[in-house]
Amino acid sequence: TAGDKIFHFGACRVSMSMTEIRASFTAIKANIQSRDSIRTLSILSHPHSLHKVKSSDRCCITHHLFTFYVDKVFKHCRTEDSFVNRKISSIANSFLSARRKLGQCREQNNCVCGEESMEKFKQILANYEGLNVTSAAMKSLGELDIFLDWME
Amino acid sequence: GDALLPAPQNISILSTNMKHFLTWSPVIVQGATVRYSVEFQGEYEREYANGSWIPVSECSSTTATVCNLTEDISATVAYKLRVRAELGAASSPWGTMKGFFTRATTSLTPPVLRVLADGYHLLVELAAMGPTFHFLVLYWRKGQESKVQQKVMREVSSVVHLDTMEAGAEYCVKAQAHVEAINRSSSFSPTQCVRAQGDKSMWL
Numbered sequence: 001t002a003g004d005k006i007f008h009f010g011a012c013r014v015s016m017s018m019t020e021i022r023a024s025f026t027a028i029k030a031n032i033q034s035r036d037s038i039r040t041l042s043i044l045s046h047p048h049s050l051h052k053v054k055s056s057d058r059c060c061i062t063h064h065l066f067t068f069y070v071d072k073v074f075k076h077c078r079t080e081d082s083f084v085n086r087k088i089s090s091i092a093n094s095f096l097s098a099r100r101k102l103g104q105c106r107e108q109n110n111c112v113c114g115e116e117s118m119e120k121f122k123q124i125l126a127n128y129e130g131l132n133v134t135s136a137a138m139k140s141l142g143e144l145d146i147f148l149d150w151m152e
Numbered sequence: 153g154d155a156l157l158p159a160p161q162n163i164s165i166l167s168t169n170m171k172h173f174l175t176w177s178p179v180i181v182q183g184a185t186v187r188y189s190v191e192f193q194g195e196y197e198r199e200y201a202n203g204s205w206i207p208v209s210e211c212s213s214t215t216a217t218v219c220n221l222t223e224d225i226s227a228t229v230a231y232k233l234r235v236r237a238e239l240g241a242a243s244s245p246w247g248t249m250k251g252f253f254t255r256a257t258t259s260l261t262p263p264v265l266r267v268l269a270d271g272y273h274l275l276v277e278l279a280a281m282g283p284t285f286h287f288l289v290l291y292w293r294k295g296q297e298s299k300v301q302q303k304v305m306r307e308v309s310s311v312v313h314l315d316t317m318e319a320g321a322e323y324c325v326k327a328q329a330h331v332e333a334i335n336r337s338s339s340f341s342p343t344q345c346v347r348a349q350g351d352k353s354m355w356l
Binding site: 005006015017019020024070071074075078082083085086089090092093094095096097 | 192194195196197199200201204206207208209223224226227228229283284332333335
């Protein structure tokens with residue numbers, strides 16, 4: 001498949017190197033998920049799946065989730081494994097680049113989050129805050145494919 | 153100690169077709185083997201991870217003066233790159249490449265293509281350039297330059313059928329590579345023309 005794809009988040013159109021992001025995540029997924037000892041809880045999917053977000057809210061929620069990962073998650077995922085750190089860096093920098101493009105479009109198109117979707121995002125933050133930061137960050141990173149699948 | 157070992161100089165990046173190689177001049181110490189270690193820092197590390205640097209294990213304690221950073225520079229953001237010399241327990245100060253590197257500045261070469269006429273069939277084969285590439289192929293019947301047709305090719309795993317040609321006619325093809333991640337294209341390859349086989353009925 002081509003390296004890059006065009007994503008439509010509501011009114012916003014963003015090109016993203018999804019193949020590269022997925023390749024980086026797949027390379028470290030088992031390692032990251034092995035560090036997640038709390039199997040009974042999900043950050044992104046509890047209690048409701050992302051798939052319940054209305055399409056008109058996709059632009060705003062996606063931007064929130066990029067910010068969630070960039071601001072909160074990646075920085076607490078540094079490991080002793082250089083290979084894992086390099087792949088996390090690759091994903092983090094790709095998310096930063098994608099968030100910038102989406103942020104520009106979001107301003108131009110005034111993408112707002114509906115109440116229901118905002119509630120969903122607050123639930124994700126509550127799930128995150130409910131754990132100690134390293135566990136929450138590792139679990140969130142381990143669930144990255146849930147976010148990637150939802151975007152695709 | 154460290155002061156004796158100078159930092160590597162002439163640090164630069166050679167980037168062609170989305171493949172990125174850091175190079176530097178060797179640090180010469182008579183009768184000794186100097187080794188080098190490379191680290192990179194993306195915009196994320198600068199803005200959100202306290203300016204941390206990430207070592208490249210394949211280029212840690214290497215005797216080479218080149219390091220392949222293609223796998224690590226996999227986002228379209230600004231990167232800082234540095235390398236230091238090491239001799240036994242001693243290491244030099246870091247030598248940091250001037251300015252930033254973003255993969256959007258990679259140089260793109262035209263694709264290598266092979267055009268074939270298989271009877272009445274116009275075929276093209278393109279050399280792969282990497283996962284981030286796709287190709288725009290333009291083809292037309294010679295003399296009908298106003299009727300150029302195009303085909304976008306994402307996978308280049310095999311020969312692709314472009315068109316069915318008219319007997320004895322000559323057809324021309326050229327192609328350019330495109331990288332969506334940086335939204336840039338190469339220049340076009342030289343045009344190649346082939347002739348369809350003659351009309352068999354002429355020989356009956």
